[in-house]
Amino acid sequence: MVETHKKIANLTQPIVSFYCLQVISVLVAVVLLLSVSRGECRKGRILEALEYSAISCRAHSASLVDFGGVGDGQTLNTKAFQDAVSELSKYGSEGGAQLYVPAGKWLTGSFSLTSHFTLFLHRDAVLLASQDISQWPVIKPLPSYGRGRDAAAGRYTSLIFGTNLTDVIITGDNGTIDGQGGLWWQRFHGGKLKYTRPYLIELMYSADIQISNLTLLNSPSWNVHPVYSRNILIQGITILAPVRSPNTDGINPDSCTNTRIEDCYIVSGDDCVAVKSGWDEYGIAYGMPTKQLVIRRLTCISPYSAVIALGSEMSGGIQDVRAEDIVAINSESGIRIKTGIGRGGYVKDIYVRGMTMKTMKWAFWMTGNYGSHADNHYDPKAFPVIQGINYRDMVAENVSMAARLEGIPSDPFTGICISNVTIHLAAKAKKVPWTCTDVEGISSGVTPTPCSTLPDQGPEKTSLCNFPAESLPIDTVELQKCSYAINYYP
Template identity: 50%
Template sequence: MLVALLLLLALSDGVRVNGDGGGRQCESSPALKPRPHTVSILEFGAVGDGKTLNTIAFQNAIFYLKSFADKGGAQLYVPTGTWITQSFNLTSHLTLFLEKGAVIIGSQDPFHWDVVDPLPSYGRGVEVPGGRYQSLINGYMLHDVVITGNNGTIDGKGLAWWELFSSHSLNHSRPHLIELVASDHVVVSNLTFLNAPAYSIHPVYCSNVHIHNVSISAPPESPYTVGIVPDSSDLVCIEDCIIATGYDAIALKSGWDEYGIAFGRPTENVHIRRVHLQAASGSTIAFGSDMSGGISNVLVENVHLYNSESGIEFRTTRGRGGYMKEIMISDIEMKNIYTAIAASGHCGSHPDDKFDPHALPLLDRIVLQDMLGTNITIAGSFAGLQESPFNNICLSNITLSLNSASSITWECSNVFGFSDSVLPKPCPELETFSHCLSLPSINMKTAVM
């Protein structure tokens, strides 16, 4: 199975859209055309009473709609009701539409969830060695898939999974709500996601992904729940979303240590804008720590971050390899954040003892500008690696109002950069350069200061 996945993923590289991405993926929003064929899940015997298990109905409906792939595609309509189901797989040229008041609920019995191979860029389950539970809604090697609705809801009922995780009783790594693998032209919109066992939306090895107007929520105490995770994916837009989770709100990733290095697929050409984010114990926007395939050409703009442990955070460690570079973050409003900006070269664990400790990550050409923060405890914390310092960190027009609990403004080690009009005044290491380098590969507002 793993060998087949690797071969198919290699072939999928050929269907990526050409172009440099431009850094502004959200400027070209896809136009959703009506599908010529529509069926209701009711036609396949589903019962939305909150008690009946409807897995067979979803599977049969999608199998039937697969026959319309070469006829313009089809839509599966889920009407108002509560629809309990196990995992099911989507097909190409399909729209899954949830009507207002429609709630898809994932079965809370782990025995109802299939176990699948680990992702090749991770080499093992992230939480437990070996396989991982298949996510609630899945897609593999698909083209032209839409998951949308009239503000319908997908609820993972994650409490049982969180308790298994916290008690170290998991047999396999937790499932996600939506996981699309090696797929292109994907849209997720106009839905509410609740109580994911782990991640809510996980596009991995995907191209042309547009996620907009979704609401994602998990309780603050839910362990390591994450909202949206673009993973070894390119040409990604995330916009107009509201996310509040237990750990990270949005996390960009690209593989784990030697497995991510060998797989070698970066996350690049990502645009995030007009989002409201809350992350109880993690970061509202996180880069890494699993970033061994690289992360580059990212534009984050016009976002609101609040009530969180960390605002913007870059995470990596020895053995990761890879890079995080050519990233611009601007027009940020923060409120009630413990650490506004953080970058650590000492964050994260390793999948096994086969990693190369000499595989050093690169953090370079990061621009943060036009930021305003209130009730901040620590303005910034940068801890690079002595063998691979963080370089070209450029800060401009940043004002952070610290609270009375603040005893440290900035912490810096093994970092070099430039700053202009930053309050409170940053550490000397961030005044090393006389100007900020430009980021020519990102088509955005100039980064030259």
């Protein structure tokens, strides 16, 4: 009899287990249904899944509304952002944390990030920069500049700021950050700024940075400014500013190492990408170059400035810049080197290929007499070194002047190489397509014919100019597929 009972128990256990699972499943479904219904009626929590690519995934997540955020475009959320970052910083050693910004308009002043942290913006989220100046703390000038760019005193902290951080991600599903820069532009033009205008995003003394899949609008000044940092990935950024807005540079890597900028679209009132490393005697003393920089698949519109500018603040040096697959439309110049006596430093080992330019004032421009000094204490004997500049495989149309290359007397720019470049001049182009002073180099397969100081090396050498075959370390970075469930209040 005992054996019979054991057999019956063994036979019925799977059936019981099956029915238990069925009951549990029904109960879970009912609970979820009630939760959703309750959420719809009482504005409770709703579950949303996020998927994106990032250098790091996070173990913890929270929504801005969990910290009192209100996305009505009028309520100030500076404290909510600060409280959220402060709380989530506790998880830095436990897999990091993500702050989710839901759909809505989130008015905020400046706030700082933390390490092992992701700021994620929903596709319909808009961060609106506050028009209240008190929401922008003032900090000291950058040591490699010695003063602010707009004023000799300090500078307003950027909207999204961070210093001495590791593993920081600012991303989204093409969410928007609107700097509402009109107020700042008016103050700049009216000479009413006591401090330098803020940027939209600035990270200092930091490493392992990702800024991706965002739209940046109407920055008060520069849009993205990594400085004194390394291992930086900037991808899929759209930057839009009125073409007459002052100094609204797109992306400015400044004294940074190992940076990759790719798949970005920029309409700007200044240079689309401006590579920098400090200003005059301050940059020389700080001595931190920008190097190992990759720029690819960039589309730029900048009628009054350059697509890619090297300088003018380049006193710490710029070396090993690789740009390819660039589209320039209605811009003042394709590539511009800006420097002058007193800058010191160097710009060398520059490689650009695969550039298409349409409606340009100059395809190439080098300026050795750029002024705009930090103060009157610069060294008049600090001559910059410009050498190893390589441009190849380019086509341009509707161009007013092929090139304006102006070195420095007694300090010529050397090692300039231009090959396989065809420039179609505009109907009302300058009579002299090239002007060259104090420059030395070579050319091959260039139309119209360059200056005599860039002698043609023959049609068989159209691949004359270098472009490195080996990859930089930043190109080895692989993104992870991140996925999180976010609870939030709509």
